Amino acid sequence: MMLSMRAAKQLRDYELDVSLSVGPGETLILIGENGAGKSTVLNLASGLLAPDRGEIALAGRVLYSDAQWIDVPVEDRNIGHVFQSYALFPHLSVFENVAFGLRCRKVPAGEIAALVTGELKRMHLSDLADVNVGRLSGGQRQRVALARALAVKPGLLLLDEPLAAVDVRAQAQMRRELRETIRTTGIPCIIVTHALRDALELGDKICVMEEGRVVQTGTPDEVLASGERGFIAHFSCGCGRNRG
Amino acid sequence: MDSTRFSRVARPGEAALSLLVFCLIACFLLFVTIPVASLFLRITPEAFLSSLQQPAVVDALRLSLVTASVSTAVVVLLGTPLSYVNARVRYRGREIVDTLTDLPIVLPPAVAGIALLMAFGRRGVVGEFLDGLGITVAFTTLAVILAQIFVASPFYIRQARASFEAVDQLYEDAARTLGASRLAVLLRVSIPIARSGLVSGAILSFARALGEFGATIMFAGNFQGRTQTMPLAIYTTMQGDLNDAISIAIVLVVISFAVILAVKYTTRRTA
Numbered sequence: 443m444m445l446s447m448r449a450a451k452q453l454r455d456y457e458l459d460v461s462l463s464v465g466p467g468e469t470l471i472l473i474g475e476n477g478a479g480k481s482t483v484l485n486l487a488s489g490l491l492a493p494d495r496g497e498i499a500l501a502g503r504v505l506y507s508d509a510q511w512i513d514v515p516v517e518d519r520n521i522g523h524v525f526q527s528y529a530l531f532p533h534l535s536v537f538e539n540v541a542f543g544l545r546c547r548k549v550p551a552g553e554i555a556a557l558v559t560g561e562l563k564r565m566h567l568s569d570l571a572d573v574n575v576g577r578l579s580g581g582q583r584q585r586v587a588l589a590r591a592l593a594v595k596p597g598l599l600l601l602d603e604p605l606a607a608v609d610v611r612a613q614a615q616m617r618r619e620l621r622e623t624i625r626t627t628g629i630p631c632i633i634v635t636h637a638l639r640d641a642l643e644l645g646d647k648i649c650v651m652e653e654g655r656v657v658q659t660g661t662p663d664e665v666l667a668s669g670e671r672g673f674i675a676h677f678s679c680g681c682g683r684n685r686g
Numbered sequence: 687m688d689s690t691r692f693s694r695v696a697r698p699g700e701a702a703l704s705l706l707v708f709c710l711i712a713c714f715l716l717f718v719t720i721p722v723a724s725l726f727l728r729i730t731p732e733a734f735l736s737s738l739q740q741p742a743v744v745d746a747l748r749l750s751l752v753t754a755s756v757s758t759a760v761v762v763l764l765g766t767p768l769s770y771v772n773a774r775v776r777y778r779g780r781e782i783v784d785t786l787t788d789l790p791i792v793l794p795p796a797v798a799g800i801a802l803l804m805a806f807g808r809r810g811v812v813g814e815f816l817d818g819l820g821i822t823v824a825f826t827t828l829a830v831i832l833a834q835i836f837v838a839s840p841f842y843i844r845q846a847r848a849s850f851e852a853v854d855q856l857y858e859d860a861a862r863t864l865g866a867s868r869l870a871v872l873l874r875v876s877i878p879i880a881r882s883g884l885v886s887g888a889i890l891s892f893a894r895a896l897g898e899f900g901a902t903i904m905f906a907g908n909f910q911g912r913t914q915t916m917p918l919a920i921y922t923t924m925q926g927d928l929n930d931a932i933s934i935a936i937v938l939v940v941i942s943f944a945v946i947l948a949v950k951y952t953t954r955r956t957a
Contacts, residue, residue: 488863516862517870529860533878542874543864594865 849883
């Protein structure tokens with residue numbers, strides 16, 4: 443397994459207690475209602491939050507373990523975390539946003555220019571390199587955030603509601619592009635969403651979350667097949683598919 | 687205020703009220719502007735220029751600009767990490783630190799002056815120790831700088847803390863996931879995003895240092911070229927040549943206007 447994660451943390455309303463794993467090149471979907479603890483799982487994985495107990499390991503390297511007193515700082519985990527609001531640095535251009543992680547790693551300037559230019563090209567952002575991020579559309583911001591996270595070649599990619607801030611009409615295309623990008627990079631990935639369509643189209647494996655627990659795990663087909671009885675029937679898929 | 691709505695509603699009572707408000711504003715503006723304008727009306731350009739060449743005036747100008755710049759630099763260097771920590775980290779005693787850093791704003795400058803003297807004077811709590819090392823602080827240019835730091839630091843620290851608090855923590859989180867250490871987050875993300883607030887805080891702090899009078903004259907004395915800053919020079923030259931005092935005052939008025947404009951400009955641009 444690339445990522446194996448077992449973590450418990452007392453939150454305000456319930457105790458979050460999850461254990462999940464992501465294989466090489468696999469995309470795991472965390473789906474559930476607002477407040478189910480999906481984003482918290484991402485924060486635990488990237489180290490922005492510390493679990494009360496558990497163990498998190500990425501590619502054989504222990505990132506967190508309460509038993510071994512290990513808690514690797516966020517900046518040393520090399521995990522790409524794309525936030526729901528994207529959190530693009532407002533004082534930097536598109537180019538500098540994407541270059542940020544490389545500058546932190548003290549990569550030589552020439553190499554940075556080449557890597558960032560390549561990344562921008564791949565994400566169809568070349569024309570926007572010098573634009574301030576304040577002027578971008580939702581879809582463009584999403585691509586910059588993704589390019590920024592991918593530029594440092596992370597060992598794991600975390601995407602929090604990657605399509606939520608994208609215009610509804612552009613979502614289908616963005617979803618296709620996103621799937622392609624994840625497939626070509628081969629980086630294991632966890633995507634948080636509350637839209638069933640995202641889950642079905644992007645995921646290799648789906649974990650349904652409810653009040654801090656994973657209540658169902660399976661491939662998209664399995665989850666869909668159990669849809670009538672399972673938890674998935676409760677919430678709107680946001681995809682216009684009329685089931686039942 | 688919407689003036690068209692005022693004229694439409696024009697009931698006698700409301701008209702009288704708006705006239706009263708107008709008079710109040712006018713009186714206040716005159717009260718502020720007449721004294722400042724009087725400075726310019728009571729001196730001829732020739733007298734102004736010749737006063738600016740007086741050694742006492744030149745010394746005061748130079749000393750003021752140097753000391754206020756140094757004290758502002760010290761305040762920014764020490765105050766930036768302090769205000770960042772107080773904006774971001776919850777630790778025991780944070781409220782106490784906040785209250786103490788604000789204290790010089792409400793403390794009368796004369797109190798600050800005698801307090802500094804009791805601390806750093808030759809027989810002072812710290813001064814006695816420094817004197818043993820051959821270091822004299824009181825009545826030197828260093829004392830001028832210390833007095834300015836003491837009274838001016840809250841202006842920067844308060845503003846800096848508010849500016850850091852306004853920086854969305856998500857940007858800092860994002861920076862850390864991208865590999866930035868805490869120091870790199872501060873230097874590459876938090877400070878640049880908070881920049882306009884920090885700059886306007888530094889400008890206000892500089893202005894306060896430039897105007898410092900009470901603590902300086904008590905703690906540093908009034909020696910031309912060494913501790914006689916512009917406000918002290920106004921006080922001293924007033925007893926001899928009034929033109930010199932007015933000239934220095936005019937220079938300070940100009941700087942004050944520049945400060946107001948600079949603060950407005952820096953805070954508006956990124957707002």
